[in-house]
Each structure stands twice: as C-alpha cells, then as structure tokens.
Amino acid sequence: MNYSVLENIFTYNSGTEHSAINRTKLFNENGIEAKILTRNYNRFLAHDMQLAGVDHHSVINMYDYFQGTTDVARNELPLRLAKQFPLDEYHIVAENANYSWLKRAGQNIGKIEVLPGTVGLISSVTYYDRFNNPTVRENFDWRGFKSSIDYFHMNGELGTQVFLNLKGDPVLEITHMNINGKLSPTMWKLLNYKGKNYRFNFEDQLFLFFINEVVANDPEAVVVSERRNLDYVVADVKAPQRVAFFHDSHLLNPTDGPKSKIKPIYQQVLVNQTAKFSGAFVLTEQQKQELNQQYPNLNVSVAPDIYVSDDDLKLGQTAERQPVILVSGRLAPDRRPFDVLKIFQQVHMAVPAAELHFAGYPASPTYLDQLKDKVKNDHLEDSVKFLGYLNRKKLNDEYATASVLLNTSLNEGLGMHMVEARGFGLPVVSYDVLYGPKVLIEDGVNGNLVPDGRTHAAAKAITTLLTDSDKWSQMHRSALKKAQADRADNVIAHFEDGVAASR
Known part of the structure; x- marks a missing residue:
C-alpha cells in the first residue's frame, strides 16, 4: 500500500495537501491501495475531509x-440535549449564536461554545x-463525541491535555511545563496501548511510533514523505520503501x-539521510537532471502531482467564456500578486470589460x-474580485468560464493551477521561471511565456487573447490537446x- 505522510488535512489546504489527496483518490479508484497518514490533533478533521472530498476510509x-475513533459516523450533539448537563440543577442561557452560559444558582460556571457553522451543536465546554479562572475545558469532535479534556493551572495556562476513547477512558496525555519561561508540551504519554504505557519527548516521536504500527504488517508498504519538515520522521520508518515527494523547487534562489x-x-533528503530514502519524486525532467548531477546517490524519478479528469475536459469544451483573468493559488509574496495588479491595470485600460479574479x-x-488598498488606489474595485479559498466545484467553474490564467510566481515545481487550467482549455500567460511553465506552456501555442518580471509583456499577451477570438480559440484547442498528457x-x-x- 502507498502511504502519504502529512501534518493534517486543513480547512484551507495548500497544493501539497491537494496533491496527496488527489493521488490517494486516484489510486483507490483504480484498484491501487492508498491512504493518507496525518499527525495533528484535529477534532474538525472529519468536516475538513468532507470539504476536501476525501473519503474517511x-x-x-x-x-x-x-483513540479508536477512525471509523466513527457523525451523530450531532445539540447542547440542550447533552446528558452531561443535569438541567434540573443547571440552566443554559444563550448569549448569542456562538456560545451559551452554563449557570448554577444564578452564577456562571461554564461557557458552551457552539460548533462553527452549526446551530446549537457543542464544540467545547x-x-x-x-474567581472566573478556567479550570477544565472539554473538547468535542465534529462527529459528536467528547474527544479531549484540557486541564489548566491556577494562572489559566494549559497544564495537561487528555485524549479519550469513545467510552471516555484516557488513552493519551500531553503534559505542559515551563521551559525558560515559556509553557511548552514536554511529554506525550500513551496509556495502556496493547497493555503497555509509552512515553515520548516529542510529538514526532509518537508520530514515528504510529506510522510503524500502521505499516508493521504491510510487506509492500511505500511511505511517501510529502512535507520536508516530516522527512526526518519518514527516514526512520520501518518500511520496505521510503520516498520523498518534492512539490516545489529545492533551490534557495x-x-x-x-x-x-x-x-x-x-537537507534531510539530499544531504543528511539520503541513504535512508529509496528515492525521490520531482515534477519535471529538468529538476531531475539537476538533482542527478548534484546528488548522484539519490534515485530521482519524475511524476506529476495532479491529473485532469474526463469531466474537466468535457466542461472545458462547452463552457461559455467571460473576459476574466484568473489567478489561482495562495496570495503571498512568492506568488507576486502585486505584479498581477500592475498587469491588470494595463489590460483594463485596453479592455475595460475585463475582470480579475483571485481564487485563494x-x-x-x-x-x-x-x-485591496492597491486595488482601491487604482480605482479598480468594480473589476477585481477576491474570491477567497474555493471548493473544487466553484474553482472548476472559474477555470471553465475564465479566458486566461495568469501566473507570476517566483518559481513552480510544476504548477498545479496551470495543469488544471489547460485541462479546461484555458490559455496560460506566465513568467518564464523554473520549472513548470517551460514544461506546460509552448509559447504562442497554448499560452505565452514572458520574461520574468516583464509586466508590460504579460499585459500585451493577455490583451491579445481577450481581443483576438481566433487566437484565443487556437490556444484553447491546443490547451485541451496538451491536457491529454x-x-x-x-x-x-x-x-x-x-x-x-x-526498489
């Protein structure tokens, strides 16, 4: 079985999580067993998996x-129906939609937080x-059971976290202590696991123990380290194969x-613990060749981190396009969104009907x-939309109805958004940077590569696509053709x- 190792499935996932999620779904749909192993405690995990379209299995x-809760179905727990509150003695008084007070003899003795996005379901108590100091906090899983209890010191700082099984028995404890004046977790204690207690100094030590337990009886286990901060953990996993998946450039500059x-x-994969890894995956042949030259002892292979579905290809052929420039991905300095605004300002002067959509x-x-201040100062509020993080359906709708995808990143391992875009027949205009743009874009055929940082050249290419329907149609067809790969x-x-x- 293939095991992808991640920190978490988040509410807002990056390309790394999306890659592991998509690969796992793809493998399972095609008869190849695959699972994702996550480290972080997340009582909203079932909800986040649902949003990401991940099957809980x-x-x-x-x-x-x-905790023995990997396969628990959701059972909503309204705060007014919770058996732990004897309402003949306690009273629940709603303060607002987000929390209620638990009162006894007119005094506030507890605060009941409501699960985000729900009406009256318990999140924590x-x-x-x-003296109004917190003493205990009970945390409830999104699926409707008490998952953990936090115990506080007299000064209100967290002392101990206790994690429970469905019976309410403690199965894991985390102790917090002051180290150089800072409260930090200092011990993870696994209780009565297979009849023994285990102590760990760090969460990643427990994570290593966990992964080894999961793969212990799998003679064909392939453990994939998706995130570089977990490479040192995966390096010590007792499995037939340990590989690293590089989702971006390994170069500092x-x-x-x-x-x-x-x-x-x-450093862990390329220098410190190379011998412990069977190999590494990268996204382009160029990056593979560079790594082979610099680190000949590491077996490097090329594999995409995203695929295009038949449904995407069909939608890309039939959707009605709007004069929209789409920017998909995290809004951060390495993505250079201020360059995007410079480019759009020039495009908007030539094509007043054009819109810019940021999705991320x-x-x-x-x-x-x-x-937003830059948009306001440029008087473009009516033409620039910040859509935030979109679910898959809404993002696909953007790909299917936009006219151009714009990429201004400093570098791309491949460029998940550019792969997705051409799956919808969307021409891409990108700075000519390492590594992905050169692989995905044939200049003048399915998009345009412009010199890095040349905002005027990018604006000119986009303006042409928005005003020359024949040129756009040619690039659209070429994008769909190249998406077959x-x-x-x-x-x-x-x-x-x-x-x-x-191997």
Missing part, C-alpha cells in the same frame, strides 16, 4: 488511531472557578539556477488588506515506474 489520523544553494529544509487564501489578513493513467504510470525504479 482513506485517512488515518494519529490521534484518532490511538469551559468550566470556571469562583531559483534565479541562480543549479549554482544556487539548496533550501535548508531539503491570503498569507495573512494584513497582506490581503494591502492588496495529464490524464489519470499517465500519472499512475509515472508513479508506479518511479516506485519500481527505487
């Missing part, structure tokens, strides 16, 4: 595993002493090319405010070939 979370130093976070979550609220069977074949080469 495809994910094993470490805390769920030890915090109890207070007579990609503009310097192969002469650049590598990013420190890549911001690096921070402050960064989003800075972008991104079909599911091709992705599976590349991955299986890479695994075989790493």
Whole structure:
C-alpha cells in the first residue's frame, strides 16, 4: 500500500495537501491501495475531509488511531440535549449564536461554545472557578463525541491535555511545563496501548511510533514523505520503501539556477539521510537532471502531482467564456500578486470589460488588506474580485468560464493551477521561471511565456487573447490537446515506474 505522510488535512489546504489527496483518490479508484497518514490533533478533521472530498476510509489520523475513533459516523450533539448537563440543577442561557452560559444558582460556571457553522451543536465546554479562572475545558469532535479534556493551572495556562476513547477512558496525555519561561508540551504519554504505557519527548516521536504500527504488517508498504519538515520522521520508518515527494523547487534562489544553494529544509533528503530514502519524486525532467548531477546517490524519478479528469475536459469544451483573468493559488509574496495588479491595470485600460479574479487564501489578513488598498488606489474595485479559498466545484467553474490564467510566481515545481487550467482549455500567460511553465506552456501555442518580471509583456499577451477570438480559440484547442498528457493513467504510470525504479 502507498502511504502519504502529512501534518493534517486543513480547512484551507495548500497544493501539497491537494496533491496527496488527489493521488490517494486516484489510486483507490483504480484498484491501487492508498491512504493518507496525518499527525495533528484535529477534532474538525472529519468536516475538513468532507470539504476536501476525501473519503474517511482513506485517512488515518494519529490521534484518532490511538483513540479508536477512525471509523466513527457523525451523530450531532445539540447542547440542550447533552446528558452531561443535569438541567434540573443547571440552566443554559444563550448569549448569542456562538456560545451559551452554563449557570448554577444564578452564577456562571461554564461557557458552551457552539460548533462553527452549526446551530446549537457543542464544540467545547469551559468550566470556571469562583474567581472566573478556567479550570477544565472539554473538547468535542465534529462527529459528536467528547474527544479531549484540557486541564489548566491556577494562572489559566494549559497544564495537561487528555485524549479519550469513545467510552471516555484516557488513552493519551500531553503534559505542559515551563521551559525558560515559556509553557511548552514536554511529554506525550500513551496509556495502556496493547497493555503497555509509552512515553515520548516529542510529538514526532509518537508520530514515528504510529506510522510503524500502521505499516508493521504491510510487506509492500511505500511511505511517501510529502512535507520536508516530516522527512526526518519518514527516514526512520520501518518500511520496505521510503520516498520523498518534492512539490516545489529545492533551490534557495531559483534565479541562480543549479549554482544556487539548496533550501535548508531539503537537507534531510539530499544531504543528511539520503541513504535512508529509496528515492525521490520531482515534477519535471529538468529538476531531475539537476538533482542527478548534484546528488548522484539519490534515485530521482519524475511524476506529476495532479491529473485532469474526463469531466474537466468535457466542461472545458462547452463552457461559455467571460473576459476574466484568473489567478489561482495562495496570495503571498512568492506568488507576486502585486505584479498581477500592475498587469491588470494595463489590460483594463485596453479592455475595460475585463475582470480579475483571485481564487485563494491570503498569507495573512494584513497582506490581503494591502492588496485591496492597491486595488482601491487604482480605482479598480468594480473589476477585481477576491474570491477567497474555493471548493473544487466553484474553482472548476472559474477555470471553465475564465479566458486566461495568469501566473507570476517566483518559481513552480510544476504548477498545479496551470495543469488544471489547460485541462479546461484555458490559455496560460506566465513568467518564464523554473520549472513548470517551460514544461506546460509552448509559447504562442497554448499560452505565452514572458520574461520574468516583464509586466508590460504579460499585459500585451493577455490583451491579445481577450481581443483576438481566433487566437484565443487556437490556444484553447491546443490547451485541451496538451491536457491529454495529464490524464489519470499517465500519472499512475509515472508513479508506479518511479516506485519500481527505487526498489
């Protein structure tokens, strides 16, 4: 079985999570067993998986595993029906839609938080002493059961976290202590696991123990490290094959090319523990060749991290297009969204009906405010839309109805958004940077490559596509044709070939 190792399935997932999710779904749909293993405690995980379109059988979370809750169906728990509140003695008084007070003899003794996005379902209950200091907090899983309990010190700081099974028995404890004046978790204690207690100094030590338990009886286990901060954990997993999947450039300064130093976070695979990895996957032949030259002891293979479905290809052929420039992905400095605004300002002067749509979550609220201020100062509020993080259906609708995808990233391992775009027949205008744009875009055929940072050249290319319908139609057809290389069977074949080469 293939096991993708991640920190979490988040509410807002990055391309790395999407890659692992898509690959896992693709494999399972084609008879290849695959699962995702996640580390973080997340009592909203079932909800986040649902939003991401992940089947719960495809994910094993470490805390769920030890709590025995990996396969629990949802059973909504309204706060007024919770048996733990004896309403002949306690009273529940709603403060607003987000929380209610638990009162006894007229005094507030607890605060009941409501599960986000629901009406009256329990998220947590915090109890207070007579001086209004928190003493205990009970945390409820989105599926409707008490999952953990937090115990606080007298000063209100977190002391101990206790994780429960469905019977309410403690199965795991985390102790917090002051280290150099900072409260930090110092011990993870696994209780009565197979009749024994285990102690760990760090969460990743427990994570390693967990992964080894999951793969112990799998003689064909392939453990894939998706995130570089978890490489050192995967390196010590007792499995037949351990591989790393590089989703972006390993170079610290990609503009310097192969002469650049590598990013420190890549040290584990490329330098420190190379011998412990069967191999690594990258997204382009160019990156593979560079790594082969610099690190000949590492077996490197090429495999895409995204595929295009038949439904996407069909929708891309039939949808009605609007004069919309789409930017898909995280809004952050390395994506250079301020360059996007410079480009759009020039396009808008030539094509007043044009719109710019940003689809993705911001690096921070402050960064989003800075972008919005720029839009306001340029008097483009009516033409620029910040759509936020979109679910798959809404994002697909954007791909299907936009006229151009714009990419201004500093670099791309491949460019998941560009692969998705051409699956919908969407021409792409991109800066000519490492690595993906050169692979995905044939200049003048299915899009345009412009010199890095040349906003005027990008604006000119986009303006042409918005005003020359024949040119757009030609690039649209070429994009759909090139997208045939991104079909599911091709992705599976590349991955299986890479695994075989790493044996």
